[in-house]
Amino acid sequence: MDFPQEFDLLRKTISSFVKREIEPIAEEMDRKDEWPKDMWNKLGELGVLGLTVPEEYGGAGLGPVEQAMVTEEIAKYSAAIAVSYAAHANLCTHNLYHNANEEQRKKYLPGLCTGKLIGALGLTEPGSGSDAVGMRTTARKEGDRYILHGSKTFITNGPVADLILVYAKTDKEKGAHGITAFLVEKGFPGFSVSKRLEKMGNRGSETGELIFDECEVPAENVLGEVNKGVKVMMSGLDIERVIVSALALGIGEGAFREAVKYAHERSQFGKPISHFQLIQAKIADMYTALEAARLLTYDAARLAAENQKITLKAAAAILFTAETATKVALEAVQIHGGYGYMLDYPVNRYLRDSKLYEIGAGTSEVRRLIIARELLGVKTF
Numbered sequence: 001m002d003f004p005q006e007f008d009l010l011r012k013t014i015s016s017f018v019k020r021e022i023e024p025i026a027e028e029m030d031r032k033d034e035w036p037k038d039m040w041n042k043l044g045e046l047g048v049l050g051l052t053v054p055e056e057y058g059g060a061g062l063g064p065v066e067q068a069m070v071t072e073e074i075a076k077y078s079a080a081i082a083v084s085y086a087a088h089a090n091l092c093t094h095n096l097y098h099n100a101n102e103e104q105r106k107k108y109l110p111g112l113c114t115g116k117l118i119g120a121l122g123l124t125e126p127g128s129g130s131d132a133v134g135m136r137t138t139a140r141k142e143g144d145r146y147i148l149h150g151s152k153t154f155i156t157n158g159p160v161a162d163l164i165l166v167y168a169k170t171d172k173e174k175g176a177h178g179i180t181a182f183l184v185e186k187g188f189p190g191f192s193v194s195k196r197l198e199k200m201g202n203r204g205s206e207t208g209e210l211i212f213d214e215c216e217v218p219a220e221n222v223l224g225e226v227n228k229g230v231k232v233m234m235s236g237l238d239i240e241r242v243i244v245s246a247l248a249l250g251i252g253e254g255a256f257r258e259a260v261k262y263a264h265e266r267s268q269f270g271k272p273i274s275h276f277q278l279i280q281a282k283i284a285d286m287y288t289a290l291e292a293a294r295l296l297t298y299d300a301a302r303l304a305a306e307n308q309k310i311t312l313k314a315a316a317a318i319l320f321t322a323e324t325a326t327k328v329a330l331e332a333v334q335i336h337g338g339y340g341y342m343l344d345y346p347v348n349r350y351l352r353d354s355k356l357y358e359i360g361a362g363t364s365e366v367r368r369l370i371i372a373r374e375l376l377g378v379k380t381f
Helices: 005-032 039-046 064-075 079-099 102-114 172-178 229-265 277-305 311-341 347-358 364-376
Strands: 119-122 138-142 145-156 163-169 179-185 191-197 207-218
Touching (some): 005 064, 005 079, 005 347, 064 229, 079 102, 079 119, 079 229, 138 163, 145 163, 145 191, 163 207, 179 207
Antiparallel strands (some): 138 145
16 A cells, blocks of 8 residues: 655654664563553653644644554554554544544643643443443532543553543433533542453553542533433544554564564574465465455545545454454464564564554454444344
8 A cells, every 4th residue: 555755754753763672672561561761751742642633732743554653663662562653642632632622622631732740531330341332330410520430441552541431321211311420530539440451462561450449530521412422432432443443454464574584593404484375375374364354444534634434444454453453473483483482572462462452442343343334234223
């Protein structure tokens, strides 16, 4: 896929940063399950934390295609940093800008764009994952504030976030049409992080369970309109799927890179295994699937940049790309043979990382339902 020159310049800039700052620490980050010191500051200095936010609020004023590129480049060497980056820059910062009023934008966006504030999204609950609108977290109005009660889980950046975009039911009788979005600061009374969750992949990206025990949120921190949070949610999920598709693409490309490298280095029966037709067939299939995934991902990103409806395209992109990333990572491990099963080679990390993206941002099963409903004209709500 060809991109304008300025896009290629951005990719080269990010690639250079990733190879300098991320590639050398990716394995250690995975082993220790620790976030790299000063990484948020470095990403802020790079100028990518508010990539889609206008310059007047401290952002770069770019679009979804550029954000997909940045996420893809980071994920080629560290899915863990890429997913934390995406949760901050897309799920929180991007959604905040597009749905906030002017006062909220001025209050929060400058800090989010520099990395002074770390952002997160609070949607998934212990009892409602794929059925996001079935959430049990509630919010009731008391004077000039709302009182939130409930919990969220599997929240990327949750343990370290300064600001969380949280969804809660303000009118349980209205179901999906009784949801409201709130901007919750970590210092608000009643908010706490109950625990940091340990994962099999994407290690180092901090994931946690959040508790809202009669959490007090000022009324001015309602994001959008009361009981209209499902609109914020669904538009956010569409663009999230595009960015997560780019993330999965980067993982697949990283695994592919390692497979090609090893095929040249490893010799059997007196010659490199790259000379064997079965290995060549695997490499050909991996490359073809990744190219198809790239086209789907950036087509959806392009449509998002044009402000077109992307529900169908975004679901198709992440469905295919996430499953492709897992298949490519599996083949990369197979090409490595016994060494692929050892922790000494990064392909095991790419495989562990890739599986998340068939689950997070809506499972593959849910994505198939979305695609079918869009094609058949079946309404969700």
